[in-house]
Amino acid sequence: MAAEQTLILVKPDGVARGLVGEVVSRIERKGYTIEALELRTLERETAEEHYGEHVDKPFFGELVDFITSGPLVAMCVSGDDAIVGMRTIMGATNPIEATPGSIRGDFATVIGENIVHGSDSTESATRELGIFFPDRVPG
Numbered sequence: 001m002a003a004e005q006t007l008i009l010v011k012p013d014g015v016a017r018g019l020v021g022e023v024v025s026r027i028e029r030k031g032y033t034i035e036a037l038e039l040r041t042l043e044r045e046t047a048e049e050h051y052g053e054h055v056d057k058p059f060f061g062e063l064v065d066f067i068t069s070g071p072l073v074a075m076c077v078s079g080d081d082a083i084v085g086m087r088t089i090m091g092a093t094n095p096i097e098a099t100p101g102s103i104r105g106d107f108a109t110v111i112g113e114n115i116v117h118g119s120d121s122t123e124s125a126t127r128e129l130g131i132f133f134p135d136r137v138p139g
């Protein structure tokens with residue numbers, strides 16, 4: 001068990017569908033702490049940096065178009081094993097494989113619009129929190 005911080009995004013589809021409260025509620029109910037929260041619309045440059053690991057994928061352009069298409073809600077979430085724990089709450093990347101009871105399993109149908117993002121490792125969490133909440137990254 002490790003105390004961790006992770007970057008969670010309610011993506012533009014989640015905000016447009018009015019699911020911010022639902023996602024926040026599930027995070028709080030689980031027992032994690034919301035350390036910081038901001039509604040913002042990403043510049044393309046910021047989105048390309050955030051999704052830099054996917055730059056060579058065929059869907060990269062589509063991904064950046066989507067994540068910059070409207071306001072999103074960025075959160076720094078903390079708790080015991082919060083990185084993997086949040087990925088479990090979110091469900092599998094592809095909503096048709098996400099377990100019912102998970103956010104993607106309950107609210108999404110297509111991979112390109114899957115409501116939430118969560119950091120996938122401690123390295124990703126540090127890098128991504130540095131983009132969205134630089135004040136919250138240790139050191």
Ligand SMILES: Nc1nc2c(ncn2[C@@H]2O[C@H](COP(=O)(O)OP(=O)(O)OP(=O)(O)O)[C@@H](O)[C@H]2O)c(=O)[nH]1
Nearest residue numbers: 059062063092093111112113114116117118119120
């Ligand atoms: N259109 C499209 N989008 C994809 C595809 N694969 C992944 N994505 C999108 O790209 C995002 C990032 O992919 P990954 O990092 O592999 O998946 P993930 O870690 O579960 O999702 P994130 O938390 O958003 O990073 C996914 O959440 C999807 O929205 C694909 O084949 N087509």
Ligand SMILES: [Mg+2]
Nearest residue numbers: 117118119120
């Ligand atoms: Mg990812």
